[in-house]
Amino acid sequence: MSVDPWLMLMLMFISSTCTLVINGDTDPNDVSTLMSLFQSMNSPSQLNWPANGNDPCGQSWTGITCSGNRITEIKLPGRGISGTLSYNLQSLTALTNLDLSNNNLGGTIPYSFPQQTLQHLNLANNNFNGGIPYVFSDIPSLISLNLGHNQLNQGLSMSFQKLTSLTTLDVSSNSFTGELPQTMNALSSINTMNLQNNQFTGTINILADLPLQNLNIENNHFTGWIPEQLKNINLQKNGNSWSSGPAPPPPPGTPPINKNNGNHKSGEHKTLSGSGSSDGSKKSGIGGGAIAGIVISILVVGAIVAFFLVKKRSKQSSGDVEKLDNRPLAPHTSNEVHEMNSTQTSSVIDLKTFDTSAASINLKPPPHKSFDEDESPKKPAVVKKTVAPPANLKSYSIADLQIATGSFSVDQLLGEGSFGRVYRAQFDDGKVLAVKKIDSSVLPNNLSEDFMEIVSNLSHLHHPNVTELVGYCSEHGQHLLVYEFHKNGSLHEFLHLPDEFIKPLIWNSRVKIALGIARALEYLHEVCSPSIVHKNIKAANILLDTDLNPHLDSGLASYIPNANQVLNNNAGSGYEAPEVGMSGQYTLKSDVYSFGVVMLELLSGRKPFDSSRSRFEQSLVRWATPQLHDIDALAKMVDPALEGLYPVKSLSRFADVVALCVQPEPEFRPPMSEVVQALVRLVQRTNMSKRTFGTDQGGSNRGVSSSEIDLYH
Known part of the structure; x- marks a missing residue:
């Protein structure tokens, strides 16, 4: 019996392939990533992983589960593991379950996880600090997320918009602050949520x-x-400050609450009345009473809306809409409908959906509905609300600040910005703070209510890389803000005003500063709600503490009513994006551009615009951009103060990030979360290639984890 030789070859190939799968032969990328994780966790001997092993799937390593030759689960709870998490976990593209709970892991949670497959992540009962990385927002497959019992802080710095599969969320026993993000309303599958033992504020x-x-x-x-x-x-x-008495009534037309089913699972109550049939019959229609109620509600609301549309159509401008919320709106929030009443946050009415033909019905709005009444054409459409002074800030008197600053002496002047001068203030208790005295031309004394709104907004900003507001003063028409003080001054001084007391920044410090400012902007852009467009990113607004950790000023320009006009008057600094020069409008993407210019300063040591140089070299971006991808040209444009002491690969990757940020077309610039991840990967790759973990010239791990600090030894 003859056998076809081609058939024999095919059978041999299939046989050898099956043998490889049976024997494990783990995917090399998975092996490399697992070993990186093993090393970052201080190579725990208690796992008994083979010293020279390279096949976790075939050799059945402790805590590792595979499917074929891919790692799908890493479960190592309660193993006494210390160290940190590596920054290349995104390479485990088949991983569905990562459980490292009940260990002694610390540092910040990395910005790299599998974004398409990860379903269960448990890092509870460790020592992780810092904030939640925004990358969690982009893992739609996530079913359970447990970060409880760590040392995490800041706000819930992530968006829940894509997490429609999440059923369990546990962030309990941390130090989270701020209000719950509005994107939580997208959690359509959530069953269990543990938020206890934190410092959350606002309503639920x-x-x-x-x-x-x-x-x-x-x-x-x-x-x-x-x-x-x-x-x-x-x-x-328990343990909160709930309001007593009955809650305010809902707006007209709000569907009644079905009290017979507290679980209100998604997919239920899809009738207009908000409840199903009470007798359990198969009827799916709406009762006559419900129909009558709905019709009446629609007529009432339609009449109200028509009344105000007709009355205000000729008067209302786009500026009026903006005044509904004095905080600046980021571009992507322009279609949001703002609250009409602070006690009725759960009800939003879209005025565009009602038929204005109902204007012929003469009905008055119910007394509890907080529409802006306009009885006189001379009155503004929006009634300003009185803002209570923030409880977490100290109110200073003019006399206190005059004494502390030597009557705002020139000797105590730290600098002068677009909105006023900043003074060093030393108080009787020895504490030193920085006082910003806002110019009366920027904020006239008749805008005291606006000032308190600004103070209230700034008081909610808390991030390790954002300068903290600690107090304020509003007396005799004067408006002053009191900030924490950083004795090392600004990045501008370090780069462009060197003296015998200031040593040039080494490469490590420059990358650390870039990463810290990127994280500050990621917080303002992607964590704060609504997003905050800083508008005034420059080296002079980046302060350095004693450990050279960067602190971006709190973005006062975001809240000053005429900030755009003031900033446009100062155009020509070299920081403004091309589209700002044409339109005068600032966006998240223009912030990214300005950040890219700061990175160029760190790389080259040059000012953004220097009229003392030849015409071709005056604009830093125009001069540097063509050279960013040429390694030879790049080496020549590096700050001479570095004296050639930098890793070439790190420099090249740093330049790649700069090139992305300063692209002339705003739509091609990356969001700040991607910039942060790119800089973290830059740090991690250098660390992994050199395997050196140390400290950076007196640096601490505030804002940057200990594993991120040294880029080379």
Whole structure:
């Protein structure tokens, strides 16, 4: 019996392939990533992984589960593991479950996780610090996320918009602050949420319509009323400052709450009345009473809307819309509908959806509905609300600040910016702070209410790389802001005003500064809600502490009413994006451009615009951009103060990030979260190639984890 030789070859190939799979032969990228993780966790001997092993799937390593030759699960809870997490976990593209809970891991949580496959992540009961990396926002496959019992702080720095599969969220027993993000309303599958033992503030109205069955919000600083929808679930709520008495009535047309089903799971209550059939029959129609109620509600609301549309159509300008919220709106929030009443955050009415033909019905709005009444054409459309002084800030008197600054002496002058002068202030208790005296031309004394709104907004900004506001003064028409003081001065002074007391910044420090400012902007752009466009990013607004950690000023330009005009008057600095020069408008992308210019300063040591140089070299961006991808030209444009002491690969990757940020077309510039990840990868790759972990010229790990500090030894 003859056998076809081609058939024999095919059978031999299939046989050898099957043998490889059976024997494990783990994917080399997975092996490399796993060994990187092993080393970052201080090579724990208790795992008993083979010293020279390279096949975790074939050799059945402790805690490792595979499918074929790909690692799908890493489960190492309670193993006494220390160290940190490596920054290349995104290479495990088949990983579905990562459980490192109940260990002694620390540092910041890295910005790299598998974004298409990861379903379960458990880092609870460790010593992680810093904030939540924004990368979690881009893992739509995530089902459970447990970060409880760590030392995490800042706000919930992520968007939940894409996490529609998430069923369990646990961030309990950390130090999270701020209000719950509005994007939480997208958690359509959430079942259990543990937020207890933090410092969250604001209301929990955003949780009202989620399909929650278990909610623990104990021991926070929540205020307001508990929504009716949450009263019939397993709710633990003690240790907050809830409002007493009945909650304010809902707006007209709001669907009634079905009290018979506290779980209100997604997919249920899809009738207009908000509840199903009470008798359990198969009828799916709406009862006559419900129809009548709906019709009446629509007529009432339609009449109200028509009344105000007709009355205000000729008067309302785009500026009026902006005044509904004095905070600046980022571009992507321009379509948001703002609150009409601060006690009714859960109800939003889209005026465009109603038929104005109902204007013939003469009905008055109910007294509890907070529409802006306009009885006189001379009155503004928006009534300003009185802003209470923030409890977390100290109110200083003019006399206090005059004494501390030597009557605002020139000797105490630290600098002068677009909105006023900054003075060094030393108080009787020895504390030194920085006082910004806002020019009266920028904020006249008749805008005291606007100033308190600015103070209130700034008081909510908390990030290790954003200068902290600690107090304010508003007396006798004077408006002053009191900030923490950083004795090393500004980045501008370090780069462009060297003296015998200031040593040139080494390469490590420059990358650390770039990463810190990137994180500050990521916080303002992608964590704060609404997003904050800084508008005034420059080296003079970046302060350095004693450990050379950077602190971006808090973005006062975002809140000053005529900030754009003031900043445009100062055009020509070299920091402004091309589109700003043409339109005068600032966006998130123009911030990215300005940040790229700061990175160019760090790389070259040159000013953004230097009229003392030849015409071709006066604009730093125009001169540097063509050279960023030429390694030979790049070496010639590096700051001479570095004396050639830098890793060539690190310099090249740094230049790649710069090139992305300063692209002339704003749509091609990356979001700051991607910039942060790129800089972190730059640091990690250099660390992994050199295997050196140390300290940077007296540096600390504030804002940068200990594994990120040394780029070379």
